[in-house]
Each structure stands twice: as structure tokens, then as C-alpha cells.
Amino acid sequence: AGYLLAPWLMALLTTDPRVRELGAVYFRVSFIFFIFYDTIATLAHVLRGAGEPGYSLAGMAASAATATVLMPFLVFGWGPLPGMGIGGAPLAVGVGRIIGTSVVMAFLFSGRSRLHLRLDHLRPDGGVCWRICVLGWPAAAQNLLERGSNLILVRILSLFGPVTVAAFGVSNRITNVSRMPAFGVQAAVRTLVGQNLGAGLPERAVQSVRLSMWLTGFFMGSVTVGLFWFAPPVVLFFGLAGEAADVGSLCLRILAVSLLFESARRVLAGAFHGAANAKPPMVVEGIVRWVVEIPLGYLAAVTLGMGGAGVWWTIAGGQVLAGAALFGWFFWWSAEGLKAQPLHIVRRPCPEEPAEPPRPEDGAP
Known part of the structure; x- marks a missing residue:
């Protein structure tokens, strides 16, 4: 919807036709990667909540570094690679978000994080x-x-x-x-x-x-x-x-x-x-x-x-x-x-936790 409505959204913000044209291009490319913007932010909050801000920082750093390196090449071009103008900026940011999300997901699924995810954990x-x-x-x-x-x-x-x-x-x-x-x-x-x-x-x-x-x-x-x-x-x-x-x-x-x-x-x-x-x-x-x-x-x-x-x-x-x-x-x-x-704590049993052994009754040897 955002991709289709980009020109209309820009018309709400400005009456300058050139600004509207460039803004619509920027909006449309940004909306293509919109899901990754939210995904990396959500996973970063999860890791910080688990007391592991370092993994969150690694994902954000990978995202920012990728966007910083790619942006001048995508905007201005380089060698045979043609410049995309203003559309190259959100494209670079979007690719960076994909890389950053992949880094964070690698930490979660590899077992390096205390939040060790498996595919069956993704079941709603x-x-x-x-x-x-x-x-x-x-x-x-x-x-x-x-x-x-x-x-x-x-x-x-x-x-x-x-x-x-x-x-x-x-x-x-x-x-x-x-x-x-x-x-x-x-x-x-x-x-x-x-x-x-x-x-x-x-x-x-x-x-x-x-x-x-x-x-x-x-x-x-x-x-x-x-x-x-x-x-x-x-x-x-x-x-x-x-x-x-x-x-x-x-x-x-x-x-x-x-x-x-x-x-x-x-x-x-x-x-x-x-x-x-x-x-x-x-x-x-x-x-x-x-x-x-x-x-x-x-x-x-x-x-x-x-x-x-x-x-x-x-x-x-x-x-x-x-x-x-x-x-x-x-x-x-x-x-x-x-x-x-009131504390809103959701406690779910972890399948990896061993069952607690039965305790002997009081007085039992």
C-alpha cells in the first residue's frame, strides 16, 4: 500500500513538484524494505531485554557499515555501475538492514545467545x-x-x-x-x-x-x-x-x-x-x-x-x-x-530443560 500511495503521500507534505517526484522515489524504495526495518529493531530490543546488548550492537553495526559503504556507489555510480540518484540511498539502507537482520538471526539460531531459537519456536x-x-x-x-x-x-x-x-x-x-x-x-x-x-x-x-x-x-x-x-x-x-x-x-x-x-x-x-x-x-x-x-x-x-x-x-x-x-x-x-x-510474566516450559527429579518425602533416607 505504501509503495502504491507514495506519490499521494508526498502530495500531502509539499506542493513543490520536484520535491514530490524525488520523495515518491525515496518512499517507494523504502517501502520495499520496510519489514526489515522493523525486524532488526524488534530483535535488537529482544536481545537488550535478555541482557545481551553486544549482539544487538553487532547487528546494528553491520547494518550501518553496509549502508555507509554502499550508499555513495548506489547514489552516484561507480565504473560500469550506474548511479541511481536519490533512490540509491534507501536501497543502501535496505540492504544494510537485511545484513544486520541476518547477523542478529545468526546469533539467535547458532546458540551463542542465551535465547537459543529453533524453527519450531517460530510456530505462532x-x-x-x-x-x-x-x-x-x-x-x-x-x-x-x-x-x-x-x-x-x-x-x-x-x-x-x-x-x-x-x-x-x-x-x-x-x-x-x-x-x-x-x-x-x-x-x-x-x-x-x-x-x-x-x-x-x-x-x-x-x-x-x-x-x-x-x-x-x-x-x-x-x-x-x-x-x-x-x-x-x-x-x-x-x-x-x-x-x-x-x-x-x-x-x-x-x-x-x-x-x-x-x-x-x-x-x-x-x-x-x-x-x-x-x-x-x-x-x-x-x-x-x-x-x-x-x-x-x-x-x-x-x-x-x-x-x-x-x-x-x-x-x-x-x-x-x-x-x-x-x-x-x-x-x-x-x-x-x-x-x-502487577508483573506480566509469561512462563513457558522449555523443552531443553531436564525434568526435575522427584524429591524424597520428609524423613525418607
Whole structure:
């Protein structure tokens, strides 16, 4: 469906015919590999949850390395290999995802991981699938709310020309890369909270969240200062020049203001997910994105005449609000009800486990 609807989807985002044409090509190639994007991400979460982030890292590294090596050849061509233009970029990423997925699957099926899979383990189990859906739908809805609001905000930005959209695209990617330490902490705290609650240690779970927040504040506070101070050379390095560089510097500085709060929100969302309580992040995401950011973004950009800066300031304010709201929600919830939190543990007998020998009765020799 995405492959067929790509031109229509681009028409929703921009009125520039050239941008629509190139975007449709990019969308169509991306949708071909869409299943591998989700597969490697899901398997990576599984391995992190099992306490084996190294195998997850190996798969992601293989994916990124493959995409990095292939992209210039597929985009620009090399020798007899013709360049594919913009379509070569998602093709390189897609091939990288296939390689990364294969690496992770090799760890799981070879027995090197403690999660030793066999083909018969892939047989669907209705009860487990239903439980996964019950626990996972809030996280899926959260991602949908986030991505959907981003599309609408980009559509608002497109009213002010391709320079504004390009400035936001580059600045947004820079802040996404800058949040990598927070993504690592998020993955770690998700595992720590889940394992400590599973072991019946709620106080230790809360303590791990507190330490994670301090760690996030230290790293992301430093990154925020660096991005704000060095915004002009950073956007120049990533290809913006002239008017686009000036607009990009302003956008990056505005988004950097809220970087610490957005990073904290993602870490706290990981803590909620680790506790099998994904609804609070979903609620905060829905209210902030759809009730605050979209209406105020349009009001500031169009009605008040602030242009693209109005959208960027709205995004930054929304990230501060979301981070503060989820911070208060988590520590209120942990103080009030975490100890009574029901644990959603699915225990299935493993066919490889030997049967427990019968115990002698009391008093037997």
C-alpha cells in the first residue's frame, strides 16, 4: 500500500513538484524494505531485554557499515555501475538492514545467545501473541502519534519554502544523532527496570531510573551547550550554505534548547516500558503532540507570522512540556503504586530443560 500511495503521500507534505517526484522515489524504495526495518529493531530490543546488548550492537553495526559503504556507489555510480540518484540511498539502507537482520538471526539460531531459537519456536502461539499485543499497543500508538504529528508539522513548514524544510530536516537529524547517548540509556533502563521488577526489587528499579536520569542530564547537558554554541559550523559541515546555513543555525539552536528534556522523556518512557506500563508515555505523547504542538505550531507560524521559527519554538516547548510531565508522572507513580504493580510474566516450559527429579518425602533416607 505504501509503495502504491507514495506519490499521494508526498502530495500531502509539499506542493513543490520536484520535491514530490524525488520523495515518491525515496518512499517507494523504502517501502520495499520496510519489514526489515522493523525486524532488526524488534530483535535488537529482544536481545537488550535478555541482557545481551553486544549482539544487538553487532547487528546494528553491520547494518550501518553496509549502508555507509554502499550508499555513495548506489547514489552516484561507480565504473560500469550506474548511479541511481536519490533512490540509491534507501536501497543502501535496505540492504544494510537485511545484513544486520541476518547477523542478529545468526546469533539467535547458532546458540551463542542465551535465547537459543529453533524453527519450531517460530510456530505462532495465540496466547502469547495476544499478550504481546495487549502490552505493546500503547507503545505502537505512541510511535504513530509521534510520526503522524511530525508529518503535519513538516507540512506546515513546507508553506515557507524548501529552505525552511531543509533547515529543519538537517537540524532534526543532528539532534537525533546527538541523542544517541540517551537512546543507549533508554535501552539500559528498560532492561534494568524489567529485570529488577521481575526479581521483586521495585526500590532498586526506581534507583536505576534515578541514576539514569543523572547520567542523561550530564551527557545531554554538555551536548546541548555544544550544539547551541557551535551551531553555524555544525550545519555547514552537514551541507547547508548561504541562506540555508543561517536558517539552519537558528533551527538547530532552538531545538538544542529542549534537547535535554526530550532525552529525559525518552529515558523515562523506557522506564515505563520496562515496567510493562506503556500507557503514560502514549498519553503524554498524544496530548503534547496533537493538542499542543500542532495547533500552536500553526498559530505561531501562520497566524502570528513567525514562519518556520514558530514551528521550531513550538516543538521545543512541547518537548520541554512532555519531559517535565513524564518526569512528574513517573516519580508519582513509582511512589504510589510501583510496589503493587502487577508483573506480566509469561512462563513457558522449555523443552531443553531436564525434568526435575522427584524429591524424597520428609524423613525418607
